[in-house]
Amino acid sequence: MAFLLKKERRKIYARRVKGFWFEFSHKKIGLFGLGLLMFFAAMAIFSPWLTPYDPLMPPRVAEKFAMPDWITIFPQYRDYPRTIDITPYWSVAQGSELVKIEWGRKPVLEYLGGTTNTVHVILNASFTYPYKVPPKTFWFKFDRVGEQIEKTQYSLRLSILDLEGKEYKLWSEGPSSRTGTLPVNVESGGWELLKQLGLDPTINLAGMIFTKPSEYYLLLHAYFTSETEQASCKIGIEKFKFTTLGLVHGLLGADSFGHDVITALIYGSRISMAIGLIAAVLATSFGTLVGVVAGYVGGRADEVIMRINDIMMCVPDTPLILTLVFIFGPRIENIIIVIAIFGWQGLARVVRSHVLSLRETAFVECALASGANKRYIMIKHLIPNVYPIIVTTFVLRVPGAILREATLSFLGFGDPRSPTWGEMLRSTFAFGAYERLAWWWIVPPGLAITFLCLSFVFMGHAIDEIINPRLRRRR
């Protein structure tokens, strides 16, 4: 018997949901909102697959304020370079029979000894720079590995040739006889490097070298000196990476640090949605609970709850939220709780007034007469009857929470461990995106916040029209 009732009830629920969905599917604005929401949800769920970079430790993938790369369809940006990232193939330019050379992407030079003169070998690697516009920065990184060094001193020198054949010494080491791995990381804008080359520290070295689309050469000079003929030395170059930073990059360009913008945008959706939804769930459930209890239990409980509500209504929320987040620390859980604390009052009031009228109805009195206790009545009769209000309020509370969080992050009270859209907008404001007209960095996070909020507003509008039939006349 009980089972049948349960089944029956489930059927009724299913029919209700179906009916709701039927009506909802005829509201264009609601469907549009749902579509938007799905888009952002997909973004949040699939973010690790949508972008290869880590949002918390983003790599430098392009020049500062690199534009989006689809901008090259416009003629004035056609020749802008993308980021080139290569591991060059080294070959021998000048060898020696005393040095065994393994060429390739991981060259190894093995000095065999046998003379007391200095032995000089040169490796070269070529690569193509295909863009008309020179880059502003290049760098290279590699690990120099020294092994089996006996009674030998080596010096290494890495240089690059420009088109006129002029050699720029980018890095050198030695003479030394150190073994082990030395990570080398040289950037063209480095002050030390420019000073070594005798150049003005403000000069654009990359621009001086890569003047035309052409083949360019890297040279690696190695000198080996030993005092006796019985000597050996093995030098390897590993993980060599040569990079010229592009002036255009990815779908949405780069920010003031050369980090990918779209990565931050995609990961930002997670925090915004999580905070918005959780805070709204907390606020709505608390508001409902409080409203039902105040309305149904009445008496002292009602009085206390309503006075607290009155007080909360008179508290300036923005400054207080900021203060609370400041005091308790900008952590996500604190932000969620603080936002939720300031979101339940209105709902509690409305639910209470509904419950006040519901408690006088016949079905509640019937339930009471047949021995139901207060808790049962509240859960089984009252809450289902205020359900429409709860759902609408919930949907309309989410954008409020999202906006609050964005505001907090924008003002610098966000969680520093989590990238959010508000945080992005804060960076644009703090790091001079406006002087550089970096619209690709400023506009997307703002639009994302707007559309995420709008998706809930639209859905809320549609749901409101369906479940509050009185409003249908508005149309």
Added chain:
Amino acid sequence: MGKDHVMREYIVKRILISIIILYIIATLNFILFQANPMIPDPSTAFIESNMERDQIEMLLELYGLKEPLHIRYIVYIRNMFTFQFGLTFVDRRPVVEEMKPRLINTVILLGASLMLRIPIGMAIGIFAASKRKTKTDAAIITSSLFTHGIPAFFVQLLFILFFSYYLSLWLGFGWPAARMTSVPPPTNPLAYVADVAWHMSLPLFALLVKGFGGMALYTRNLLVDALSQDYVLTARAKGLSERAVLYKHALRGTLPPIATMITMDIPDIFTGAMITEFIFTWPGMGTWFLYSLRFPDYPVLQAIMFISSLLMVVMNLIADLIYGVLDPRIKVGQRR
């Protein structure tokens, strides 16, 4: 006569409740800033490591921090309700004096915004309601929802990007993106006013674009709701023109909630434009609050919180009373 009596009793009761609420908020304020184990003692905000012992004593004396907590509490409550907010930690000047110019700056900006936003929003809302069920109405609803949903700071940032930077790129001049006056400010008073107005125009415009939507939507929905009421039907049945029905009957019914909404917006003048002021570096209450929060300058924070709570309480009270005056259906005092 009996009605007057009830009314007076109601008002007195409401005022008493408001004072109690204010007292509770002030107490919470005290707990939050001075008796909170989560935050460092207020004195750490101004004591520097290179200070002499007697210097510290003097400062503690100056801020009244030498007393035990319960005495401090009593002094604090007395000070709050007599508007003596003490000295700031930052430069040891009276909070009230520091507040005056900032309050004026904020009121200039937000007062202007409120003054313009209400008539513009209402006009658009009435227009939409008079064109209800048409494309115009739908367009107004959509654009209002859009401007309502778009974050305020984003609108302002876009305005800065476009009006201050793109325009200066294309036209050679742009709107000022920061501060209230040029640096240095003009000495001629007329030029000074013009300069402030010029600097104010962009944040004001941004506030209006952001703010009209909510007002328009609210007015429109109230009005459309009112137009479906029985008394409007009666008015139509009497043969009144659609115009007269709309303005004389339906609009009258929407005034109380609109007045309530406006009164509830007024406390925002005090603190609500924190982000606008932050973005445009407007030297008002909002930027002051943010600056003081970073310091943290408790006397300032307490004062701002207390005054804005006071405004909220007073405006709540006024809104309640307005309801009784503007809406004759409600008999104040007989509600509960």
